[in-house]
Amino acid sequence: MSAAPAAPAAIAPAASAPAPDRRSAPPVSPAAWTAVAASVVAIAWGGNEFTPLLVLYRQVSALSPVVVDGLLAAYVLGIIPALLLGGPLSDLFGRRPLLLPAAPLSFAGSLLLALAPTHPLVMGIGRILCGAALGLVMAVGSTWITELSDAAGQDASAGPRRASLSLTAGFLVGAAVAAGLAQFAPWPTHATYALHLGLTVIAGIWLLRAPETHPDPRPVGDGARALRRIRPATIARLLHVPDAAHRRFLRVVVPVAPWVFGCAGAAYAILPAVLSEHAGRYPIAFSGLMTVVTLGCGVGIQVVGRLIDTRRSARASVIAMGIVAVGVALGALASRTLSLPVGLAAAAVLGVGYGLALVAGLSEVQRIARPASLASLTAVYYSIAYLGFFVPMIFAALAPAIGYANLFAIGTALAVACLVIVTLAWSAHLPGPRR
Numbered sequence: 001m002s003a004a005p006a007a008p009a010a011i012a013p014a015a016s017a018p019a020p021d022r023r024s025a026p027p028v029s030p031a032a033w034t035a036v037a038a039s040v041v042a043i044a045w046g047g048n049e050f051t052p053l054l055v056l057y058r059q060v061s062a063l064s065p066v067v068v069d070g071l072l073a074a075y076v077l078g079i080i081p082a083l084l085l086g087g088p089l090s091d092l093f094g095r096r097p098l099l100l101p102a103a104p105l106s107f108a109g110s111l112l113l114a115l116a117p118t119h120p121l122v123m124g125i126g127r128i129l130c131g132a133a134l135g136l137v138m139a140v141g142s143t144w145i146t147e148l149s150d151a152a153g154q155d156a157s158a159g160p161r162r163a164s165l166s167l168t169a170g171f172l173v174g175a176a177v178a179a180g181l182a183q184f185a186p187w188p189t190h191a192t193y194a195l196h197l198g199l200t201v202i203a204g205i206w207l208l209r210a211p212e213t214h215p216d217p218r219p220v221g222d223g224a225r226a227l228r229r230i231r232p233a234t235i236a237r238l239l240h241v242p243d244a245a246h247r248r249f250l251r252v253v254v255p256v257a258p259w260v261f262g263c264a265g266a267a268y269a270i271l272p273a274v275l276s277e278h279a280g281r282y283p284i285a286f287s288g289l290m291t292v293v294t295l296g297c298g299v300g301i302q303v304v305g306r307l308i309d310t311r312r313s314a315r316a317s318v319i320a321m322g323i324v325a326v327g328v329a330l331g332a333l334a335s336r337t338l339s340l341p342v343g344l345a346a347a348a349v350l351g352v353g354y355g356l357a358l359v360a361g362l363s364e365v366q367r368i369a370r371p372a373s374l375a376s377l378t379a380v381y382y383s384i385a386y387l388g389f390f391v392p393m394i395f396a397a398l399a400p401a402i403g404y405a406n407l408f409a410i411g412t413a414l415a416v417a418c419l420v421i422v423t424l425a426w427s428a429h430l431p432g433p434r435r
Contacts, residue, residue, distance in 0.1 A: 028151040028211055033159070035210035036148065037166040039103055040141045042203035044170025045177075046106040046196050047075065047134040050113065050127065051268055052179035052288040055276045056188055059283075061118040065273065065399075069392035072269055074124045075131030076386045082135025083379040087143065095144040096212050099136055103204030106133035107197055114193035138167070139379060147213035172295050175268075179288020188284075241376045246368050249377075251425035252314045253364050255418040256357050257381060259324050262388030263354040266331055266411075267294040267347040269392040274335050274404050275343045286340070290347045297351030298358070305359035311367055313427050316360035321422055324353035325415035332408030361385065367431050 050072065057068050090098040112126030145166065146159030178192040185191045243249065272287035279286035309316035330346035333339075361381055369377040395407050402410075 028148055028213075030152045030154065032152060032209075032211055033145045033148040033162055035206045035208075036099070036141055036144045037162060038203040039099065039207045040137045040145070040163065040166040041170040041173075042196070042199040043102050043106045043130075043133045043137045043141075044167045045174030045199060046110055046130050047174070048171040048291070049110075049174040049178035049192050049196060050075075050130070052175050052272075052284060052291050053182050053189075053192070054269055055272055055283050055287045056182050057117065058273065058276075060189060063118070063120055065396035066393055067120050069269060069273075069396045071120065071123050071127055072265070073389045073393050074127040075134065076389050078128040078131025078133070079135040079138075079386055080383045082132045083139050083382050084376075086136045086139030087379060088376065090140045090143070091214065094212055094215050095140055095147070096207075096210070099140045099144060100204075100207065102133040102136040102141070103200045103207065105129045105136075107200040107204070109133065110193040110196045110200070114190050114197075117189035138382065142167070144210070144213060148210070151211075151213060168295070168299050172292060172299075175291040175295070176288055179285055179291070183282055183284040183288070241380050243369050243377045244380050246431070248364065248425070248428065248430065249368050251428060252317055252422055253361050253368070253381060254384060255421045256317050256321055257361055257384040258388045259321070259415065259418065260354055260357045260361065260385040260388060262391045263324055263327060263350040263357070264294060264298070265389050265392045266328065266395075266408075267291075267350040267354075270395050270404065271331060271334060271343050271346060273392075273396075275338060275340055278338050278340060290344065293344060293347045294351035294354065297348045298355030301352045301355040302359050305356045306363075308356065309360060309363045311363075311430070314360075314364075314422055314425060316356060316363065317422050318419065318426070320353055320357040320360050321415060321419040323349060323356060325412055325419055327353045328408055328411045328415050332405050332412060335403075335405040335408055358385070 054068055054072060057063060057071075058065060061068075063071075086098055106129070109126040109129035109131075112122050112129070116122035116126075142163035145163040149159035149162060174196075177195070181191040181195070182188040187194075268287065268291035272283075272290050276283035276287065305316060308319060327346055327350035330342060330349055334343040334346045362378065365377050365381050395404065398407055
């Protein structure tokens with residue numbers, strides 16, 4: 001995952017360019033958003049279909065656990081730059097030019113994964129391409145869906161909800177279908193990618209029908225010339241986010257952020273690897289089940305998460321870290337006992353921790369960020385959160401010397417330490433209300 005993730009729709013357009021005047025814009029069909037949503041679903045599908053196949057790759061290749069888990073994390077190398085640059089660049093050049101490359105990138109990534117299931121370098125490039133596509137849909141696609149919903153006169157909550165559900169559907173269905181095909185269909189290292197290739201083609205063509213909501217105000221051709229003139233200084237200016245130095249961001253958001261996808265990686269990458277030998281004839285299906293349980297619980301808690309969160313304190317972050325600590329402790333117990341029910345319970349609790357930590361972090365970011373830097377600070381937050389996907393690779397490297405159960409025990413202590421840090425910042429450096 002990859003991820004996940006409801007609420008990525010909080011990535012709003014940055015104010016690096018003036019918003020177009022939509023008062024004279026042509027009417028938008030109420031169904032226009034579905035063209036963008038199709039790309040979001042297809043690309044999120046491609047980002048997470050690899051996750052339940054980790055057990056398969058350990059079985060059919062000579063790749064070490066460190067390499068396999070490194071391939072899971074490799075797509076973060078594509079996600080982070082696409083997240084950080086996608087939103088600001090789409091404000092300069094429009095939503096369509098930035099999102100149109102996403103489907104071809106995702107197509108190329110799945111193609112490389114299908115063609116070279118035993119060649120880590122080729123697979124790593126494929127994962128990076130899938131990550132870049134996912135970063136673009138998170139940074140641009142979510143905003144485009146929201147703008148299309150607003151332009152069609154829909155309720156204000158419709159756009160973010162549709163964007164969130166599109167990403168979640170892609171992550172969940174992609175993982176579930178990939179696990180089923182890899183476990184029960186012929187050509188297990190190829191079938192899921194072949195299906196995804198067809199989906200990206202359909203979604204990419206459908207995206208051409210989506211109306212632009214943030215057109216480049218410059219004459220035709222000027223945008224392309226401006227893109228060619230972008231210099232390192234321009235990139236540095238786009239990446240500069242002063243609000244990332246806000247004390248509350250550093251004391252409340254940063255300590256929790258890596259646990260978001262650290263929880264996800266532990267639940268559907270580490271634990272299935274530890275427990276797969278005890279899953280009988282269906283280790284890949286069990287891995288898929290762990291992924292679905294994790295993401296399902298993560299989505300479910302987000303409905304309640306908005307009620308737990310408050311602008312008066314770090315209550316949601318503190319509760320999230322408490323749940324994370326319990327989930328990691330259950331992971332230690334599952335690793336020691338090799339019990340499948342305990343493993344599923346750990347996945348469920350880690351999923352709740354992941355979902356609530358995501359809601360808490362995005363809510364804090366929305367309160368901290370100035371309107372002009374909301375998109376950029378959200379991208380910074382996601383970039384820190386996605387670093388958690390390196391946890392499975394670290395565990396795989398250290399497990400031969402330390403053991404998975406002991407590593408989870410160390411993780412529990414670290415989670416408790418972060419819980420203490422966030423609790424001490426309960427109401428510190430609260431941003432004032434914004435008009």
